[in-house]
Amino acid sequence: MTHLRITFFLLLLVAVPVVQAQEGHPLVGTWQGSWGENNNFLTIIMNWDGQRISGLVNPGPGSTEIASGTLDSSRWHVELEMPLTNDTGDSGDFLLEGEMTNITSRTREINGTWRYRGDSGSFTLTRQNGA
8 A cells, every 4th residue: 555655646747747838829819028219118918820920019008009910930030010019109000920939838938020110129028938
């Protein structure tokens, strides 16, 4: 009987990390970062249906949806387009284009370039743990 309990305990120890590691597609989840010289805060909740990216941008009052989103998984290249109002109240089409890095990490990132109302710059979005 004792050997059975030890075996069960050892199997449980092995199974727990496996269950915790199953997070789904690397793109799915909540991503956060900032962009622009004013460090406009950005939160994107992304979903992947196997063909296109969809999701919610800056959840809460004034939130918007991703208008267009694509993923080239051969190089983990992400392109997103969405209407956005920045922290100073200006509205326009916001474009993100970047590469996912650290794909297997819980804190993977998308690094690239943003374009908004004639301006552009670099950005980093980080996937939030537990999302």
